[in-house]
Amino acid sequence: MAGSNGSVPTLDVENLQTYFFTKAGVVKAVDEVSFSVQPGKVLGLVGESGSGKTVTGFSIMGLVDEPGRIAGGHIKFRGEDLVGASEDRWQQLRGNQIAMIFQDPMMTLNPVLRIDTQMIEAIQAHENVSRDEARQRSRDALGQVGIPSPDERLKAYPHQFSGGMRQRVSIAIALLNKPDLIVADEPTTALDVTIQAQILYEAQKLCKETGTAMIWITHDLTVVAGLADEVAVMYAGRLVEHGSVDDVLDKPLHPYTHGLIGSVPSRNKRGKPLEQIPGMTPSLLNLPPGCAFKTRCPRADAACETAPDVTKPDGGHRLLRCHHPHLDELAEVPA
Amino acid sequence: MTVFIIRRLMQAAVVVFFMSFLVFSGVFVIGDPVDILISDEADEEDRERAIAALGLDKPFHIQYLRFLGKALQGDLGESFIFEEPALLLILERMPATMELALFALLLAVVLGIPLGMWAGLKPDSVAAKSIMTGSILGFSLPTFWVGIMMMMLFAVMLGWLPSTGRGETSEIFGLEVSFTSWDGIRHLLMPAINLSLFKLALVIRLSRAGTKEVIHQDYIKFARAKGVSRNRIILVHVLKNIMIPVVTVIGLEFGGLVAFSIVTETVFAWPGMGKLLIDSIGLLDRPVIVAYLTIIVFLFVIINLVVDILYSILDPRVRLQEMKA
Ligand SMILES: Nc1ncnc2c1ncn2[C@@H]1O[C@H](COP(=O)(O)OP(=O)(O)OP(=O)(O)O)[C@@H](O)[C@H]1O
Ligand code: SF4
Ligand SMILES: [Mg+2]
Numbered sequence: 180m181a182g183s184n185g186s187v188p189t190l191d192v193e194n195l196q197t198y199f200f201t202k203a204g205v206v207k208a209v210d211e212v213s214f215s216v217q218p219g220k221v222l223g224l225v226g227e228s229g230s231g232k233t234v235t236g237f238s239i240m241g242l243v244d245e246p247g248r249i250a251g252g253h254i255k256f257r258g259e260d261l262v263g264a265s266e267d268r269w270q271q272l273r274g275n276q277i278a279m280i281f282q283d284p285m286m287t288l289n290p291v292l293r294i295d296t297q298m299i300e301a302i303q304a305h306e307n308v309s310r311d312e313a314r315q316r317s318r319d320a321l322g323q324v325g326i327p328s329p330d331e332r333l334k335a336y337p338h339q340f341s342g343g344m345r346q347r348v349s350i351a352i353a354l355l356n357k358p359d360l361i362v363a364d365e366p367t368t369a370l371d372v373t374i375q376a377q378i379l380y381e382a383q384k385l386c387k388e389t390g391t392a393m394i395w396i397t398h399d400l401t402v403v404a405g406l407a408d409e410v411a412v413m414y415a416g417r418l419v420e421h422g423s424v425d426d427v428l429d430k431p432l433h434p435y436t437h438g439l440i441g442s443v444p445s446r447n448k449r450g451k452p453l454e455q456i457p458g459m460t461p462s463l464l465n466l467p468p469g470c471a472f473k474t475r476c477p478r479a480d481a482a483c484e485t486a487p488d489v490t491k492p493d494g495g496h497r498l499l500r501c502h503h504p505h506l507d508e509l510a511e512v513p514a
Numbered sequence: 515m516t517v518f519i520i521r522r523l524m525q526a527a528v529v530v531f532f533m534s535f536l537v538f539s540g541v542f543v544i545g546d547p548v549d550i551l552i553s554d555e556a557d558e559e560d561r562e563r564a565i566a567a568l569g570l571d572k573p574f575h576i577q578y579l580r581f582l583g584k585a586l587q588g589d590l591g592e593s594f595i596f597e598e599p600a601l602l603l604i605l606e607r608m609p610a611t612m613e614l615a616l617f618a619l620l621l622a623v624v625l626g627i628p629l630g631m632w633a634g635l636k637p638d639s640v641a642a643k644s645i646m647t648g649s650i651l652g653f654s655l656p657t658f659w660v661g662i663m664m665m666m667l668f669a670v671m672l673g674w675l676p677s678t679g680r681g682e683t684s685e686i687f688g689l690e691v692s693f694t695s696w697d698g699i700r701h702l703l704m705p706a707i708n709l710s711l712f713k714l715a716l717v718i719r720l721s722r723a724g725t726k727e728v729i730h731q732d733y734i735k736f737a738r739a740k741g742v743s744r745n746r747i748i749l750v751h752v753l754k755n756i757m758i759p760v761v762t763v764i765g766l767e768f769g770g771l772v773a774f775s776i777v778t779e780t781v782f783a784w785p786g787m788g789k790l791l792i793d794s795i796g797l798l799d800r801p802v803i804v805a806y807l808t809i810i811v812f813l814f815v816i817i818n819l820v821v822d823i824l825y826s827i828l829d830p831r832v833r834l835q836e837m838k839a
Contacts, residue, residue: 240739266744274741281739286732291754291830300750301740336830352740 187258188215189360189392190239195252197231197238204465208234208247210416213489213498216360216409218390221383223407223424225397225439229460231416232396233282236362239394240279241269257359275305278353282364282396284346288337294321294348295333301355320351325377343370350378357389364396379406400440404428412436415471416463422497430508432492433501434476437508470502478503522822526815533811534585534804538578541803546570568594581804590808591801595794600805604787608809609689610680611779611786615771617693617702618710623764626714630721631748631756637726645718652715657774661708661781668704675704678783705782709775713767720763724756758829765821769814 197209208231216222224232237243239254241261254261256277261269281287289297298317299310308316314333321329324347337345346366353361363382367375383406385391395407403410403424410427412420412435420433431437438456458475461467470487473479482502492499493509548565556564565571569580581591590601633642669677681701683690692698728734729752737751776788783789787806794802826832 242735242738244735270741270743272741273739279739281732281736283732287736289733289737289751289755291758291828292751293830296750297737300737300742300746304741304743304746338831349736 186218188255189218189257190394191215191253191255192235192239193253193255195235195238195254196250197234197243197247198250199247201246201464206463207416207466208463209238211252212413212416212418213252214409214411214418214421216392216394218359218392219386220409221386221393221395221407223395223397223403223410224413225400225403225410226413227398227460229463230413231463232413233364235413236279236364236394236396239360239362240273240277242273242279271305274301274352274358275356276358277360277362278356278358279362280346280350280353280364280366282368284342284349287349288345290337292336293333294335294337294340298333298348298352298355301352305356316355317351320355321348323354324348324351324381325374326351343374346370347374347378354385358391360392360394362394362396365398366395367402368398375402382406400428412439415461415466417471417500418498419472419500420498426493426497430505432497432499432504432506432508434478434503434505435472437505470500519819519823522819526812526819529815530808530812534582534808535578537804537807537811538581539574541800541807542574542577544798546798585808590805593794593799593802595797595799595802600799600801601809603790603802604805604809607785607787607790609691610784611772611775611788613691613693614702614705614709614778614784614786615768615775617706618771618775619713619764619768621706621710622713622717623760626717627721627753627756627760630718631725631752633718634722634725635729635748637722642722646722649715649718652711652718655711657708657712657777658781660711661705661778664704664708665781676701677704680785705778705784708781709771709778712774713764713771716767717760717764720760721756724759725752728752728755754828758825761828762821762825765817765824769810769817772813773810 192215193213195209195212196207199206199208210231212231212235214222224235226232234243234247238249241264243249249262252262256272261272288294295314295317298320299313302308302313302316303310318329318333321332326332326344326347332340337348340348347370350363350366353363361382367378370378379402382393382395386393395402397403407424409422410424411418412427412433414435420427420431420436427436428440431440435456456475461471461474468486469484470476470479473483476483480503487500487502490499490501490504491497492504492506548561548570562571569577572580584591588601589599592598593600593603596603629645633645636642665677668675679701680692680698682695682697683692684694684698685691686694692702734747734751737747742751773788775784775786776791778784779786779788780792787809791803791806793799794806
C-alpha cells in the first residue's frame, strides 16, 4: 500500500487484533486497527484511558506478554511483516530501528543500575562499539534532551532523578540508535510546559531531519495539533476516526471525536462552558455487539446495535466508523 | 559511612552486654555443676574447697560481676572439665564450624539462586514444579533425620563417602581447613549438604519470588524494548534486583547456620564448636556454655552489621539516604 508520496510507509498496520485471553474472558484491547506512518511524519494516537493506545504501541514493539497475543492482522515495518517474526528478529529491531518511550517514567529505569549502564547496553546490544564510544554517545544523547552536566549524571542512579528528568533519560535512550520509528507513549505528561515544548521541538526536528516516523500517544489534543501530521482516534480498542490533523480537529465527524474536541478549551469557544462526554469507557471484557460508543452517544439509534464499518466520508483519505457522523461539519467548510 | 559503622558497633556492644546477662542467668538456673564435677567419695572439706575454687560459693550477682569484669578483659572463664580457658576451647573448634557453615552457605547460594530463578522464569514447567516440591521437603524434613538417611545411603550402603569426622586437614593462615585435600572434601561434603538443605530451600523460594516479581516490572519490559538480550536481562537486570533480598536474608541466616550446625555436627561427629557445646551442656560446664552463647551473640551482631553494609552496596537507593545518618 503506497502512501501519498508513493514511498513505502515506515509502518503499515493492517487489521491488527491484540487480545488478552484472561480467565474472565477475552479482552479485545486492540481490534481491527489499521493505520500507516510515512517516514518523517508524526501520527497522533488519541483516546481516553483504557482505549488500547499502549497495547497498540506494545504490539508494534512485539512486547505483548501473556495472556495477551496478537490474534490477527499485520504489522509491516518497511514492508516486512513482523507478526510471527522470530524473537531474534524482534530483538534486532527493538531499540535499534523501532524504539519506544514508555508511559510511566518512574518505572522504566532499573533502580539498581546506573544510567550509563542502562544507556551503554542499549548501544552495545546492536553495535560492536567500545564502551568509551558508547559512553560518548550516551552523554551526547543526554545533552540533546536538555539534561545539565550529562557526564556527571551518567554515573547517577535513577532515584537521583526527578520524574521529568527520568522521562528525558528514557527519551534519550530511545534516540540513541537513531531509530526509523519511535512509539512515544505520553512522553511529555510528566514534564513542565517549557521542557515539553523543547522536547516537542526536538522530536519534530528529528523527524524532519532524519526521516524518523513517530507515533505520538497522548490525551492532549493541543500537543497533537502542534506536532502531528495525522491523527487516529481510538475508542474501546478500535480506531473510530482517522485523518489529517487539520481535517479531524477542525471538522470532527465522529460523535466521540466531536465530544472530545468540544471538551478542549480553544480559541473560538472562549466563554462557552466546556462540554463533557457523559458516562465512562465500557469494559473491554466481553464487549457487547454494536458500536461500543452507543451508551454514551447522543446520536445513537437502532442502527447502532450493529457495529459500523469503516467508511470514507469525503471519498479521500479520511476513515470513519459511525452510522451517523457529523457530516454537517464537512458541508460547513467555507471555500 | 564511618560514623554509621561506629554507631552500629556501639549498639552492638549494648546488645552483647544485655545478652551476656541473660545467658549467664539462664545457665545459672539450669543446674548446679557441683554434683557432676566432684566425685561422690570426696569429703565435705574437699567439696567446700572445690566450690570455693570455682567461685560457686558466691551469690549470683557477685558471680556475674566477676564474670563481667573478666569478660571485659577477654577472659570468659575457665572450663571446669578441661581446665583451659573456655574462649580458647571454643576458638580452637571454631574453624571447623565456620568451614562447614560457609561451605553450606556457598552450596545454598550457588545452587539456590539458579534453581529459584529458573522456577520463577518458567513457573509452569515440570522442572519448576519439581524444584518447588523439593524446596518444601528441604523445609520440612528434620535435619538430623536427613543426616542419618544420607549417612546410611552414601556411607553405609554405597560406601562413597566417609560417615563421620573431619578427615585430613591442613593449615591456611594458621587455620585448620579440610577443603584443600580430596580426603577433606569427601568428609566435608555430606555434613555441608545436610546443613545447607534448609537454607537452600530458603534461597530457592526467595529467588523465585523475587524473579517472579521483577520480570513483570516495567523496567524489564523497557530493557527488552532496547533490544537487550534475554541473557543479559536475566543475568544483570533480574539478578541484581533479586540479590538484594537474597543477600539480606541469607546474611542474617548465617548466624542461624552456625548455631544450627550443632545438629549436623552431632550427627556426623564433626569436631566443631556445636559438638563442644552439646558435650558441655551434658557436663554442665558452665563457663564453656556461657562463652559459646556470648560468642554466638557477638557473631550475630557482626553479621547484622556486615549485612547492612552489603545491603547498602547492593541497593543504591539505601546508600545515600540512610548511610549519612
Ligand atoms: N495484561 C493484561 N491483561 C488483561 N487486560 C489487559 C492487559 N493489559 C492491558 N489490558 C487491557 O487493555 C486495555 C487497553 O489498555 P491500554 O493500557 O492500552 O490503555 P491506554 O489507552 O494506554 O490507557 P491510558 O491512557 O490509561 O494509558 C485496557 O482495558 C486493559 O484493561
Ligand atoms: S455508530 Fe451510532 S452509537 Fe456509534 S458513534 Fe456513530 S452514532 Fe454513535
Ligand atoms: Mg497507556
